[in-house]
Every structure is written in structure tokens, then in C-alpha cells.
Amino acid sequence: MDEGMAEGKSAPLVDVSDLLRRMGGRQDQAVTLLHEFCEAQTLAPARLADALAVGDWPRARQVAHRLGGSAANLGLRALATEALRIEALLHSGNPPPDGLDVTLLTTLFTETAAAVERDWPLPASAAMADIDVAATLRLVDRQLATQDCEVLETLPTLLPHLPENGRDAFAKAVQSLNSARARVILRELAAGMEITLD
Amino acid sequence: LTETSPSTSATRRKVLIVDDQSTNIQVLHAALRGGAYLIQFATSGQQGLDLARRSLPDVVLLDVHLPDLDGIEVCRRLHDDPATAASLVALISGSGEDDDVARGMKAGAVDFLIKPIAPELLRRRVELLVELKGLRELTGQAPAAPDALSAAPSA
Numbered sequence: 598m599d600e601g602m603a604e605g606k607s608a609p610l611v612d613v614s615d616l617l618r619r620m621g622g623r624q625d626q627a628v629t630l631l632h633e634f635c636e637a638q639t640l641a642p643a644r645l646a647d648a649l650a651v652g653d654w655p656r657a658r659q660v661a662h663r664l665g666g667s668a669a670n671l672g673l674r675a676l677a678t679e680a681l682r683i684e685a686l687l688h689s690g691n692p693p694p695d696g697l698d699v700t701l702l703t704t705l706f707t708e709t710a711a712a713v714e715r716d717w718p719l720p721a722s723a724a725m726a727d728i729d730v731a732a733t734l735r736l737v738d739r740q741l742a743t744q745d746c747e748v749l750e751t752l753p754t755l756l757p758h759l760p761e762n763g764r765d766a767f768a769k770a771v772q773s774l775n776s777a778r779a780r781v782i783l784r785e786l787a788a789g790m791e792i793t794l795d
Numbered sequence: 796l797t798e799t800s801p802s803t804s805a806t807r808r809k810v811l812i813v814d815d816q817s818t819n820i821q822v823l824h825a826a827l828r829g830g831a832y833l834i835q836f837a838t839s840g841q842q843g844l845d846l847a848r849r850s851l852p853d854v855v856l857l858d859v860h861l862p863d864l865d866g867i868e869v870c871r872r873l874h875d876d877p878a879t880a881a882s883l884v885a886l887i888s889g890s891g892e893d894d895d896v897a898r899g900m901k902a903g904a905v906d907f908l909i910k911p912i913a914p915e916l917l918r919r920r921v922e923l924l925v926e927l928k929g930l931r932e933l934t935g936q937a938p939a940a941p942d943a944l945s946a947a948p949s950a
Contacts, residue, residue, distance in 0.1 A: 619914055620825045634818045662860050663816060666889035669911040670822045677911075681889060688892070744846055746812070746824040746834040774817040774836050 609675060610709045611716075616672035625720045626749075632719055633772060634671055635710040638664055642703040645683070649697065658687035664702075668709075676705045725757040731792045733758075738783055738794045741776045748776075759786050807833040808925050811852035813843035813869065814887070815862050819910070823856060826914035827921060840864025844872055847879045854924045856908075859888040859895055867895070867902045874903025881937035883924045887912070 611631070620627040641664045648657035665680030679702045686693045733755050740748035752771050756764060763786050770779035787794050810832045812820050820836045827834055835850060837843035840861040847855060855873065859866040866886060873879045885906035886899040896907050905927070906920060931937035 615911075619822050619911070621828070621914070623825065626821070626825065630818050630821055637816075637818070659860065659862075662889055666860075666910045667816045667818050669889065670819050672911075684890070743833075743850070744835045744837060746820070746828070746836050749821060749824065750828070772817065774820055774838050776836075 610673065610705070610712050612672035612674050614672075615674075619670065619672070625753075628717045628720060629772070630671060631713045631717060634667055634673075635713055637773075638667065638706070639710070642699050642706050645702065646699045649693070649699065654687050654693065658684055661687065664706075673709055676702070676709050679705055726754055728754055728758065730755070730758045730790070734783065734787050734790075734792055735794055737771075738780065738787075741771070741780045741783065744774075744776050748779075760789055763789075807831070808928075809833045809835065809850055809852040809854075810921060811835045811837065811843065811847055811850065811855045811882075813837045813840065813855065813861070813866070814858040815839060816858075819858070823912075823917065826912075826917045832921070832925075840866065840869040843869055844879075847873055847882060848876070851879065852882050853928045854921055855882050855884045856921075857884050857886050857904075859886050859899065867898050867904075870899060870904050871902040881928070881931070883928055885920065885924060 616627050616631075617624065620630070641660055645657055645660045645664075648654075648660060661680045661684040665677045665684055668674075668677035668680060683693075683697065683699070683702065686697055733751065737748055737751050737755055739745075740751060748771055752768065756768055759767065763782055767779060767782040767786060770776075770782055784794060808831070810827060812823050812834065813836075814820050814823070815838050817838065820838070824834050824836070835846060835852065837846045840863045843855070843857065843861075844864070846852075855870075857866045857870055861869065864872075866888075870884045870886060873882055873884060880903075883906075884904045885908055886895070886904045887908045887910060888895055889910045899907055906924065908917070908920065928937060932939040
């Protein structure tokens with residue numbers, strides 16, 4: 598158990614022990630993932646409600662499935678349980694039973710996002726380590742070209758050395774594993790720093 | 796921070812994670828990282844197929860529900876393509892529905908994992924799949940990976 602993530606804070610919504618176990622004890626990465634999840638899924642309850650309203654059961658099931666699976670991976674058990682319950686009700690692809698709505702799911706998502714924001718703020722930027730910036734840029738470029746997950750490990754060492762203009766977009770592209778977009782931004786940043794990648 | 800030489804990457808066993816949710820990929824990567832594998836990612840079924848043909852992964856951890864190509868269809872195409880048929884596919888889903896499991900196995904998957912997956916279990920399952928791939932290479936049922944024996948992680 599990491600000392601920084603106290604057991605008990607928002608315990609009904611976020612199983613911190615479980616999340617840290619999955620993340621190999623890496624608190625910064627765990628917190629970043631929680632925020633990434635909340636941002637990426639912020640429209641999911643509304644999309645689910647829309648799909649149910651128009652009777653698009655397959656789409657409703659897909660939204661519930663994606664929300665529930667990711668929530669379960671991150672230790673967001675209450676949210677995952679409700680999302681997967683809804684998914685199960687939609688399993689047959691037929692109209693769900695009367696009374697299926699997303700009120701509880703919406704409430705759980707809102708409360709989970711609020712708990713994440715309140716109890717686990719994003720970590721401060723990494724301290725600027727002494728690295729060979731050109732070599733690290735080339736390493737990141739290769740890792741993105743081969744879609745190597747290690748790019749997630751290299752990213753924090755590189756970010757503080759990049760120009761502010763474009764840094765956030767680059768970090769976001771890498772963290773969302775959009776390697777093609779990340780490479781485009783990286784090349785623009787490298788050109789601005791007069792560093793050749795090829 | 797040191798640069799990884801291409802030759803080092805080439806001798807490591809490869810695990811390809813295919814999932815459209817980046818948080819899911821990062822959680823799986825967190826469980827598997829540590830140097831034994833080159834862990835690659837793809838965020839769509841088609842991207843997974845393209846990368847698999849280029850990279851020839853030993854193991855593919857493949858989400859069943861993908862937005863473009865169904866994960867089971869991706870599995871079938873990997874299995875039917877002589878270039879990628881040796882890759883061992885473990886399907887991953889949020890639920891272990893009998894129909895998905897049956898269709899996955901019929902499509903050529905050799906394992907089926909349910910999210911959330913305990914990291915210890917995931918590591919062991921991947922180790923076993925890598926060992927199976929190594930055995931198939933030794934018996935000629937699969938093309939040998941570069942320096943496969945020395946690259947295989949110890950169980």
C-alpha cells in the first residue's frame with residue numbers, strides 16, 4: 598500500500614488497494630489513470646441514456662460494457678457493478694425490462710469523478726532530470742513507431758524538457774496511446790528544438 | 796534512462812495488447828512490465844491486425860469488444876493468416892459469456908480472461924502462453940522466434 602493513497606478515502610467508490618496492486622504500486626500513474634478514465638468516460642452515462650431512449654440496445658450495451666470493464670480494471674467497483682448489471686440486462690439485444698434507467702449509474706459516476714478530483718489530485722509535474730534530450734526524443738519516436746508501451750515510462754522524463762507550446766497535446770496523445778498523432782506532434786516539437794529525429 | 800537497442804527488442808518475446816480503452820492497456824502493461832517482454836499496443840482491431848503482421852507477436856491479449864472489428868473476428872483473421880497464425884491469442888472480456896467463449900475458441904483463441912484480471916494471474920497466464928509458443932517452435936508447429944530460447948522468461 599502506497600503511503601500517499603490513504604485507505605478509506607472514498608473507499609466505497611474507489612478500491613485503492615486493488616488499483617495500486619494492479620499498477621505495481623505506482624501511485625502517480627494510478628492517479629493519472631483515474632483522471633484519464635473520468636475524462637474519457639464523462640459522457641458515457643448520457644450516451645447510455647440516449648441509446649436507451651431511442652431503443653438502440655446494442656449501442657447501449659456497448660457503452661455499458663466499455664464503462665464497466667474499464668471501471669473494474671481501475672478498482673471502481675460500485676460503478677463497474679452497476680454498469681455491468683445494465684450490460685447484463687441488455688445482453689439479449691432485446692428491449693430491457695421496464696424500469697431500466699441510468700439514474701444510479703449517473704450518480705455513481707458523478708460521485709466517483711468528484712472523489713477522484715477531491716481525494717487524488719493529479720501529481721505535480723516530474724522534476725527535470727538530467728537527460729540527453731535528443732537521444733530521448735529519438736527513443737520516444739522509436740517507441741511510438743513500434744507502438745511500444747514503454748513509451749509511457751519514457752514520457753515523464755521527456756516532458757519537462759519539451760517546449761510548453763505543444764507539450765500538453767503531446768502528453769495527451771501518448772497517454773491516450775494515439776501513436777500516430779503523438780509522432781506528428783513530437784516531430785513538430787523536435788523541429789522547433791532544432792533536433793533531427795531521423 | 797538508457798536507449799534500448801533494436802537488437803535487444805528483437806530478442807525479447809512480444810506481447811501485443813489490443814484494446815480501444817487506453818486505461819485498460821495501461822493496466823495490463825503495468826502488470827506485465829519488467830523487461831521480460833516487448834509489450835506493444837493497438838487501439839483498434841484493424842490496427843492490431845496491421846501491427847501483428849509487422850511485429851509477429853508471440854502472444855496477443857485481445858479485447859472481445861472493439862469498435863471497428865469484433866475481437867473474435869480479429870482473432871479469426873490472425874488465426875487464418877499464415878503470417879500470424881503462430882501468435883497465441885488470449886481473448887479478454889468484461890464478462891465470460893458462454894457464447895463469446897465458444898466463438899472465441901472456435902476462432903482460434905487459446906485462452907479467455909475476464910476483466911478485472913488479477914496481475915499475478917495475468918503474468919502467469921502470459922508466461923504459460925509464451926512457454927507453449929516456445930514448445931510449438933521446438934516441435935516445429937510454429938516458426939522459431941529470433942533467439943527464442945534465450946529470450947523466454949523463466950517461470
